[in-house]
Amino acid sequence: MLKPEHLLTLREVIQRGSFAAAANRLGYTASAVSQQMAALEREIGVRLFHRSAHSVLPTGAAEVMARHATTVLNDIDRLVAATQAAHRNTERQVRLGVFPSFGLNVLGEAIGRLPAGDRTGFRISVAEPSQLIPHLGESGELDAAIVYQVGNSGLSWPTSVDRRWIAEDRFRVVLPRAWLSTPRQTSSWPTSRGSGSAAASPPSSTPTARPAASGSCWTPSPSDMCLHP
Template sequence: MVNPVHLRTLVEVTRLGSFAAAATRLGYTASAVSQQMSALERDTGVVLFQRSARSVQPTDAAQVMTRHASKVLTDIDALLAASSRTHAATSQELRLGIFPSLATYVLPRLLRSPSWPDLGINLKVSVAEPGQTIQGLRTGGELDVALVYQVGQSGLAWPHTVSRQWIGDDNFRVVLPKSWGIQANAEVNAAQLNDVPWIMHHPGTPDAMVIERLFASCNLHPQVAVHSDDFNASLQLASVGLGAALVPELALQNRPDGVVVLDVPEIRLARNIFALLINDKATAQVGVFVDRLSGILNELSRDTRLG
């Protein structure tokens, strides 16, 4: 089944002429756009792009598919809107498991949108970390959809009886105390951060192991001043000068005034966010629900980078 998110990405890639430009427009990484287009090629059995070291060129098949994709996406939106109006009295119950930062900054925006009542979903929400949320899918009665994240190959596992849909990346950013006098978006490399105190995850946690490997690959050996697994606490402690921190962009939606956000080129890490869906609950309504969450997530990510 072709993912409508991938069709939207195809339209932007073809219109703008590159994965990088489409990534900027949609709020993805260029790698994520490339992965989506590869998945679309697998799903359709069609070569859409001729790739080289320096460029990607849409094939004739991509141009044809783009024209059809634009119409399909318009028809999907119109069909769902008409269906919602026709069946306004009926709604689908959706038992949703969601991790805290997505529940804090993304889901409320969808629920406040004028179009939310038309979607026809009666939402039941459980907020928990991914490991606990996935258990709700495994037990076969507590949840229909789980929104989870994975950092690197962190060992997160899900049942084979569910389908997985990528909805976006929550990129990590380096945060420093403003009192250190470094300007936001200053050019800083990883080696320059060796001699400063850091706020790090507790040793042995999955995120800590991924971050430690990443830092080691950058020849960064942090002097740990604070251990914290809570990103909001890490931000507050950074704001009063206790150390630098590596924090995902969603947490930065509520960053305090006393920090600056840097983009350190060597430090590239993201929480890859997925929707895990019980197959018989993956209706068109649920597909639009997940698609709209993806759009909000990537809009927030884009605003964070521009800010």
């Protein structure tokens, strides 16, 4: 079977005019070039060079073979490049960062909706937003991240990152039922969307409830509670 390296050597010998010049170009010895050409002649059963004590002259057959060798070698280069590109495209992983609750409650279902062939190309990192964001950017370890931002919290974003708002998660506050039917005073209600902190003072007629601002804990029974948007 013909070897591509023999075809390459033949082409260099024809172009440069001698075994020594081809050897110098390819990083071989002149003896190694001579041996390759002899092996090529045996493989195809055709004399490619007229050898004498002082020179080596290519035959017409050698010149024809060298022209076709250029086409073959170019095709091999294209074959290798296409194969490597296909490998990169099929094996490339999307390095995705997600915050813990998204990874636990949403990520599996979201990936499950993708076509079967697209479900294996992910490498998932789970961490809080402040830990994920520094790994984004052109030289980072993540290609994309799904994070949350509470109000105007001071997250530091790389300048090369394209940010897109994809959803809004509104908070709900759990209040005693008695509070909805009794005048009450509310303080420190969040002024920024997404803030998770609120302090409310219960009515004086509800002695079992304690203000959240006091720092103490209060555990009501389920029948006393309701959801209030």
